[in-house]
Amino acid sequence: MTKKEELYLYTLRLGDNALILSHRLSQLCSKGPILEEDLALTNIALDLLGRAQALLKYAGEIEGKNRSEDDLAYRREEKNYYNLLLTEQPNKDFAHVIARQLFISTFEFFLFQELEKSADTTLSAIAGKTIKEVKYHLQHASDWTIRLGDGTKESHDRMQSAINDLWMYTGELFEMNGIDLDLLTQGIAVDTIPLQKKWRDCINSVLNEATLFVPKDTYMQTGSINGVHSEHLGHILAEMQYLQRAYPDAKW
Amino acid sequence: MHNEHTDSHFQKRIDDGEHIEPKDYMPDGYRKHLIRQMSQHAHSEVIGMQPEGNWITRAPSLRAKQILLAKIQDEGGHGLYLYSAAETLGISRAEMIEQLHTGKAKYSNIFNYPALNWADIGAIGWLVDGAAIVNQVSLQRTSFGPYSRAMVRICKEESFHQRQGYEIMARMMKGTKDQQAMAQDAMNRWWWPALMMFGPHDIDSPHSGDAVKWKIKRESNDTLRQKFIDKTVQQAELIGLVMPDKDIKWNESKGHYDHGKIDWDEFHRVIKGNGPCNKQRLDHHINYFNEGAWVRDAAEAYKIKHLKEELVIA
Incomplete structure (x- = not known):
C-alpha cells in the first residue's frame, strides 16, 4: 500500500466516524426529552457533520480519483466504511445515546489533541477545530451521565445498562493496524495505545461521580477497521443513500 | 385622578403606538388573546420540526443535510424563544404543552400535511416559511413588546429558510425529469395549504376585531395573503413551476394577482382534526x-x- 493509500484510508476512517455518529444523532431530531436537549443533540450532530465533510473532502483529494465528499458518503457500500462499531449502535434510549457519546467524546478528546500535532497539516488543522467542539460534547455527555446515574433509581438502572451494553464496543477505539503504524512512524497518525489509560481514568472518574460501576472487561467486539460491521450500518446507509442511489444522474 | 390600571388608559397607550410590557396593566382579553396566539406560534415551530425531520436521514447531500439540520434547529430555537416570551404573561411552558396535548391549544394547520418527497423540503422552506414571514414581518409591529422583539429576531432567520427552500426548488427544476416532477408535485400539494395559513377571508375571521383594536394584529388575513401571492407567483414562474391554480392572473387595475377559490371545506376539515x-x-x-x-x-x-x-x- 502506498503512503497515499494509507493516508486516504486513515482519513476516511476518521470521516466515517463523524458521519455515522452524526447520522445517529440526527435521527433524534424532535424526539428529545426536552426542547433544549433536542437542540443540544442537533448541535452535536451538526459539529460532527461539518467534521465529516472536511475529512471526506480531504480523503477524496488524497485519493485523487475525483471523488467528492458526497461521492464518498453516498456511493460507498457497507464493507468500504470504516467507522467504529460504537458509532452505529442504535438510539435505544436517552441513556444509550449519552453512554455512546461519553465513550466516544472522551476518546476524541484525547485523540484530537494528539492529532493536532500531526505532520499532516490538513489533519492537524481539522483536529484543532474539532478539539474545541469535542470539549463541549464531552462536557455535555459527562453532565448527563452524572445526572442520570445519580438521579432516580430508574435513570440509574438505565444508565448502568447502557454503559454495560456498549462497553464491548470500546476496545475498538484503541485498535491500530499496519496503516496506523506506518503513518505513526511518519508523524501523521496518533498512537492510540497511550490514550487507553487516559480514557480509562477519565471514564472511571465520571462513572464514579455518577455512582455507576465500571463494567468488567469482557470480550471486545471488533471488525470495523477491516470494514466488517454490525447489522445496523446497512440500514443506516440504505436510508442515507436512498436518493443518490435511486436517481444516480441527479444533482442535488 | 389619572389611573394607569384602566382599559381606557391601556387603549390610549396602544393608540399612541406604545409597546405593552409584561408588568404593565393589560385587560384579561388581551392577555388571553396573546397567550393563545403566542403558544400556538411556539407549538407550530416545534411541531413543524416533524415534517422536515422526516427527511434529515434521507437528505441527498452532506450540504443539504447540514442546512436542513441547522434549519430545524432554528425552528426549535424559535419555539424556545416564543415559549419564554409567552411565559412573561403568566403561563408556564408545562401548562402550554399540556394544552397542546389535550387539544386546547393548536398549532399551525400546515403541519398536518405530509412531507412526501425531497422537494417538499424545498416547498416547506419557500412556501410555508415564505407565508409565515409575511405574517411575521407584520407582527414585528405588534403591540406586545416581548412578542414584537421575538418576531424581529425570528424574521431574520426565517428569510434565510425561505431562500434555502427556494434554492432547493430551483436546483431541482434545473435537474432531471424526475427531479422536476418531484418539485411540481410538491408545489401542487403545498400551494393551497400555504394560502390557507393566513386564515379565513376577512369577512369570516372571528378573532380579528379585538386583535386589530389592540394592535396585536396589524394587517388583515386577506391583505397578507395577497402580499404572499404577489411575491410568490413570479418566483414560481422564474424557475418553470406551473401554478396549481388556473385562475392565477395578473390584474392590471388592482395591481395584484387574482386567484382561484380556496377550498375552505378542506381548511375546516383539517382544523377539526381530519387532516392527513x-x-x-x-x-x-x-x-x-x-x-x-x-x-x-x-x-x-x-x-x-x-x-x-x-x-x-x-
Whole structure:
C-alpha cells in the first residue's frame, strides 16, 4: 500500500466516524426529552457533520480519483466504511445515546489533541477545530451521565445498562493496524495505545461521580477497521443513500 | 385622578403606538388573546420540526443535510424563544404543552400535511416559511413588546429558510425529469395549504376585531395573503413551476394577482382534526414527551439532591 493509500484510508476512517455518529444523532431530531436537549443533540450532530465533510473532502483529494465528499458518503457500500462499531449502535434510549457519546467524546478528546500535532497539516488543522467542539460534547455527555446515574433509581438502572451494553464496543477505539503504524512512524497518525489509560481514568472518574460501576472487561467486539460491521450500518446507509442511489444522474 | 390600571388608559397607550410590557396593566382579553396566539406560534415551530425531520436521514447531500439540520434547529430555537416570551404573561411552558396535548391549544394547520418527497423540503422552506414571514414581518409591529422583539429576531432567520427552500426548488427544476416532477408535485400539494395559513377571508375571521383594536394584529388575513401571492407567483414562474391554480392572473387595475377559490371545506376539515397527519403529529409529540419523563425526573431529582448537599455544606 502506498503512503497515499494509507493516508486516504486513515482519513476516511476518521470521516466515517463523524458521519455515522452524526447520522445517529440526527435521527433524534424532535424526539428529545426536552426542547433544549433536542437542540443540544442537533448541535452535536451538526459539529460532527461539518467534521465529516472536511475529512471526506480531504480523503477524496488524497485519493485523487475525483471523488467528492458526497461521492464518498453516498456511493460507498457497507464493507468500504470504516467507522467504529460504537458509532452505529442504535438510539435505544436517552441513556444509550449519552453512554455512546461519553465513550466516544472522551476518546476524541484525547485523540484530537494528539492529532493536532500531526505532520499532516490538513489533519492537524481539522483536529484543532474539532478539539474545541469535542470539549463541549464531552462536557455535555459527562453532565448527563452524572445526572442520570445519580438521579432516580430508574435513570440509574438505565444508565448502568447502557454503559454495560456498549462497553464491548470500546476496545475498538484503541485498535491500530499496519496503516496506523506506518503513518505513526511518519508523524501523521496518533498512537492510540497511550490514550487507553487516559480514557480509562477519565471514564472511571465520571462513572464514579455518577455512582455507576465500571463494567468488567469482557470480550471486545471488533471488525470495523477491516470494514466488517454490525447489522445496523446497512440500514443506516440504505436510508442515507436512498436518493443518490435511486436517481444516480441527479444533482442535488 | 389619572389611573394607569384602566382599559381606557391601556387603549390610549396602544393608540399612541406604545409597546405593552409584561408588568404593565393589560385587560384579561388581551392577555388571553396573546397567550393563545403566542403558544400556538411556539407549538407550530416545534411541531413543524416533524415534517422536515422526516427527511434529515434521507437528505441527498452532506450540504443539504447540514442546512436542513441547522434549519430545524432554528425552528426549535424559535419555539424556545416564543415559549419564554409567552411565559412573561403568566403561563408556564408545562401548562402550554399540556394544552397542546389535550387539544386546547393548536398549532399551525400546515403541519398536518405530509412531507412526501425531497422537494417538499424545498416547498416547506419557500412556501410555508415564505407565508409565515409575511405574517411575521407584520407582527414585528405588534403591540406586545416581548412578542414584537421575538418576531424581529425570528424574521431574520426565517428569510434565510425561505431562500434555502427556494434554492432547493430551483436546483431541482434545473435537474432531471424526475427531479422536476418531484418539485411540481410538491408545489401542487403545498400551494393551497400555504394560502390557507393566513386564515379565513376577512369577512369570516372571528378573532380579528379585538386583535386589530389592540394592535396585536396589524394587517388583515386577506391583505397578507395577497402580499404572499404577489411575491410568490413570479418566483414560481422564474424557475418553470406551473401554478396549481388556473385562475392565477395578473390584474392590471388592482395591481395584484387574482386567484382561484380556496377550498375552505378542506381548511375546516383539517382544523377539526381530519387532516392527513393531525393524529401522527400530536401522537409523536405526546409519545416522545412521555418517553422523556424519566430523563426530566432524573434531572430534577439530581438537582434537588445536590441543592440539599450545598445547603448542608453551607
